[in-house]
Amino acid sequence: MKPLPLTAEPSGVDGVCLTPRRASSWQAATRVFLRDLKLAFRKRGQLIQPIAFFIIVTAMFPLAFTPELTRLREVAPGVLWVSALLASLLALEFLFRDDREDGTLEQYALSGHSLTGLLFAKTCVHWLLTGLPLALVAPLMGGALGVPIEAMPGILAALLLGTVSLSVIGAIGAALTLGVKRGGVLLSLLTLPLAVPVMIFGARATELAIRGVDAAAPLYLLGAITVLGLTLGPIAAAAAVRISLE
Amino acid sequence: MDWKWFHRLASPPYIYGLAGRLIPWFAWPAAVSMVVALYLGLFVAPPDRIQGEGFRILYVHAPSAWMSVMVYTIMALSAAIGLIWRIKIAHAVAASCAPIGASFTAVALITGMLWGKPMWGTYWEWDPRLTSELVLFFLYLGYMALRSGIEDLAQADRASAVLAIVGVVNVPIIHFSVEWWNSLHQAPSVMKFGKPTMAWSMLEPLLLMLLGFTLYFAAVLLIRLRGEVLRRERAATWLRQALEG
């Protein structure tokens, strides 16, 4: 085996000429996305938890408040949004923690690809398995709170946008609390103030949808915040992860 | 880019000594301007047409509210400098800012409630300014909780710096969203004044108090900074001199 000049990739394995083509950042990110998806479906039982939590919390309000649908409709936006926020926070604590403990996060940081992209892929999996189901279930739970059928598309739209923001903002909190042993409560303390604008615009859009009024204004504002979160959030999360790996 | 001069300037021993020398230069002017502002505010300034004498709470509420925002901004700025150029002193400044900012945010909240009570009939009203102040208070709590949650000081510095930067980006957004949210339900605002612009005799004490508070902040920051510098310092020889000095 003549020594290859430094620039050529050495063949790692006898007989099998490994001249690995470099994976692009996009391929690496989809690889991470698929892996996390497969991992999540290996523990299928846990997939239902955020939705179950959301349903139970929403169901508490009629019990605690009043069975009258007309009055429940009044508070429905707030109930749906607070429950959705808490449900998505639930699954966030372990978004990066598992990977940090088994050394996978380190390999992401050393992969030569943008850590922001890889962590964004993980955040997308979190949204797909938590945010999206919440957005789909919420209109139904809204029905249980006296919300008319016509309002359901509006609620779905608002929550689809809102849960994306919550996932991205929550990812920053999850990354920041990596260095903290029991980071769960701290994660909520860090994330909730940052989620205030999302809550205000989201709940207002839902309220207008319920009243059958055009909810464009709050939806646009919610959209703007979501875009801001999508651009800056992953960068902050990547910085926080690098810091926790030092 | 050779920043040798800057690194000498930002070197702990230099800052430790400089901070010590500067404290009185901020502390005394702060005390003087606060006392003068207090006298003008309580005795000289005329009562407001609508709120009468009660408006004088303004002279402690407004400066505290100003402190809460100013200190957070300075904290985020120094955190960003520390994070980007890896300057320990900047992290020490950010660490010193947080408790001062948080305590004055609490003052702003409570004085705001005391001011609004006669008008609202209750101590707490979801007034836009008070609500923004409350959320800012949570941002401070989050920052300090994160800092104390991470054992390694260098990591706590850098992680809390990211949070401070994310926070400062959100402060205006939160303020706008709260104002927008409030405009829907139109809760009465605290600061209603008889005349559109305040008379100079009413405004002067406020400006003086703002100056006093800002100077006071600088003085307390410099005191705390000396402690934070010591916590981050490792060179034994310099430490020994600092401890004797």
Added chain:
Amino acid sequence: MSLGSALTVERLHVWRGSAHVLRGVNFAVDTGQLLEVRGANGAGKTTLIRTVCGLVHAEEGRVSWRGREVHADLAAFHAEMAYVGHDGALKADLTGEENLAYAAGLRSVITRREVVAAVERVGAGAYAGRMVRTLSAGQRRRLALATILLSGAVLWLFDEPTTNLDNRGQALVGSLIAEHLASGGMVVAAVHQSLMVARDNVIELDLG
């Protein structure tokens, strides 16, 4: 004509909290060489490896790859190196092969055939199909070695590669490294005792 020493570390100073862990470390590793980093527990072996990787920030000193400071283009440096730490970066709920496919797939486009070949090479063929959760530490270590084989990286960095490995496992590590060195690669490894590699192209660095 090789490009001079490919990996050089000059006057490296690193603090961990208030401990001055690395005090002016210097070394150079060239094509075909293995650097064994020795030292008592807490002497900074792991810190040195992680600083070379660019994970830990060095207060003073330079780490340069191919003559250029690594932080100038960290991504390019990371593309040419692979690091195996204590834990081996394997997901417990995936099988060995799945782990390898994903871990190596992060860096390069590889076929299943290459994965199988790597598994065979480290002698993990019997259990590569099982969930990693059910494997012993030694078996996981062999799979971790397979990931570095598949990475196609020039520079290998290990943090105690032979932990949890029996004698045959340690012989495997030695032969893999020997082959890598022969094919123009480089290895830096934090170790407790010498690796089973021909001593002529081994450099030893003792952190005390």
Added chain:
Amino acid sequence: MPAVMHFLSMGGRGQYLWPAYGLTLVVIVMNVVWARTIVREAREDARRRLLMDGGER
């Protein structure tokens, strides 16, 4: 001494104004005291660190 009483009543708002000023004063003093204890603790800790390992670190 009606002038003093009049001043203290602050047009009926004294019960809100004086606690506000009092609280502000307390926080101003507290921050100074807190800052000084931080420095004292840091010095003691630094002294302990110095004794612990003595030589050049």
